[in-house]
Amino acid sequence: MRLNSLTRRGLLAASAALAGTSSAHAEAARLRLYWWGATDRAERTNKTSALYMQQHPDIAIVGETVGWGDYWTRLATQAAGRNLPDLIQMDYGYIYEYARRKALLPLDGFVGKQLDLSGFTPSSIEGGKVDGKIYGISLGLNSTSLVYDREAFAKFGIGPLEWPVTWAEFARRAAAFTKAANKPGYFASSDAGGSGPALDVWLAERGKLMFTADGKFGGDAADMSEWFSYWQDMRVAGGCVPPDAQALDKADIDSSMLTLGKAAVAWANSNQLVGYQALNKAKLDLAMYPAGAPGTKSGQYLKPSQLMSLASTTKSPDEAAKLLSFFVADVEAGKILSVERGIPGSKAVRTAIDPNLDPLGKRMSSYIAEISDRVRDLPPPPPKGAGEVLAMLLRTNETVGFKRATTADAAKSFVREVGEILARA
């Protein structure tokens, strides 16, 4: 963990708090801000905090950051110790659990007062609602996206992946790509048969929800059998990497098949373009996940890449809400934070930063703009146990890849285990 006490004031406040003394000088609040992410994000976040403290000398902000891997463990431990940070960077997959367990503060009462959401469209606020109340504000909009080596695709005459490329078409092109590249250990795509977001999009394009509003799995054994078969056919045709390569992927950018030079397509999120490009020499571009039947909507949707929530235990709810407002709606803060967390929800911020975006930022912005009327509405929240289902999907896809199970058997055991997991959670 890194503690970023930014100013001497901050340090003083921290040491005063450590010493257990109430601070002698006029300090309205000391706020703890907690987020996950890489160095670039930490720098932007700290700069934004520093700017706020400059404008509000009576506020001290102490930043805490860890990587995604340890983030939720640490947060849960802090929740157990009744020691949650005041401002918490939240994920769409976790906000329901934390909100329903009353660890987060409902924000509706602050809107229009401490919290300025005037530049937000209703749909961009929707993603932070749980049971009708606002528990988190979007820090940036993103969507799922293929991140791929566009030039390699062009070189082999397989064309850029322009919407709509159907699933069947994607498989055909992937196999052709690998054949044309003719390089041992190099394939068109990573194996996304174990990827929750990919399955989610695929199911939606068949008119089904991965998780229904009442917290059930929306597909059936026939769907899953077809899904596992799709990827098994990909492996056989050489369209995606073999299973022992895919198993090296630890669900982060560093160990992805694209970054390791084993594949030209990664199944990712649009705001990760920056992260992927930083580790890849080839010029990367974004493309939508494959499409369903002609004329149907994409199974993708726009979602908050991250949200910012307040802890229900915060001692300074008003001050915390003001700082939250600064992060999501202030133009100057927006210029520092830019699109690193996704496209800002506030129109005023978007307008202010658009002219100065670098090419990657521009591409993320244009991607979100061009997919906006192709995508579906935000699906219902993932139920408790969704994380465990995703881990199980990964494992089941491996049993097919390593030929431990037929696609039909894998599908049956997947559906059975989903039922067990969701019933227990």
Add this chain to the structure above:
Amino acid sequence: MMRPAAGHWFLLPWFLGFFGLTLGPALASLVLSFTAYDLIEPPRWVGVANYVRIVTADSKLAESVRITLLYVVLSVPFKLGFALAVAMVLNRGIAGLSVYRALFYLPSLLGASVAVAVLWRQVFSGDGLLHQALLLVGIHSPSFVSDPDYAIYTLVALSVWQFGSPMIIFLAGLRQIPRDVYEAASLDGARRFQQFWRITLPLLTPVLFFNLVVQTIDAFKAFTPAFIISGGTGGPINSTLFYTLYLYQEAFGYFRMGYAAALAWLLVLAIAAVTATAFLTARRWVHYEA
């Protein structure tokens, strides 16, 4: 002369640590094992439900037990055998002995570290060192760490490679065996192997026993290598899902602290049972006369 009370004061930090950091949390975890606890909401008493689930309804657990036993049964004998072999070579009194001793001990010092597991992952992965080396002799090997047929054996190999600490103990044991016993045996015409089988091994059994118990307990508790090499998943297809890793996933992946606490106590009981069995059988094969 120091008053006895002073001694107690010096012991105080240890007592504080023992009661506050070891015994206290251990007892707390025993209580938690009878609850459902997700860290955020207060623990909810569920009686023996966690234990019932462990013995009746957890197929993933059964798999992790199988993997762990396989790991213990393979890694401990190979590691001890290897350690003894190296100790016997070093015991011949070669030049630069202390240097070799230090070098061979090094992997054990690094043993628990994350860096070694990361290195191991590199050596045994798809285009890792081993793969390249095998290519030189014309063998096209799979990616050992990420193939469910081989992943567990890379972990066994990692464990065997960290043979330093039992080796040092064996070496000390070998030094204790009086030279004249061997001389007498040679005069009577005993060959090398007979000397090893009839003299070295029996006289070494107390040390062997100690190493066996310590290494077995260690093997049951192994966590870091599987965690690093599988990226925390225990994959591919649960092939490296050590019991401890499963426990960790239940606790910190899915926040079922009560269930994880029950798993932890079961591990304690299992290790206690195995150790007790070792002590009970020890009478038959450990020779303490010297």
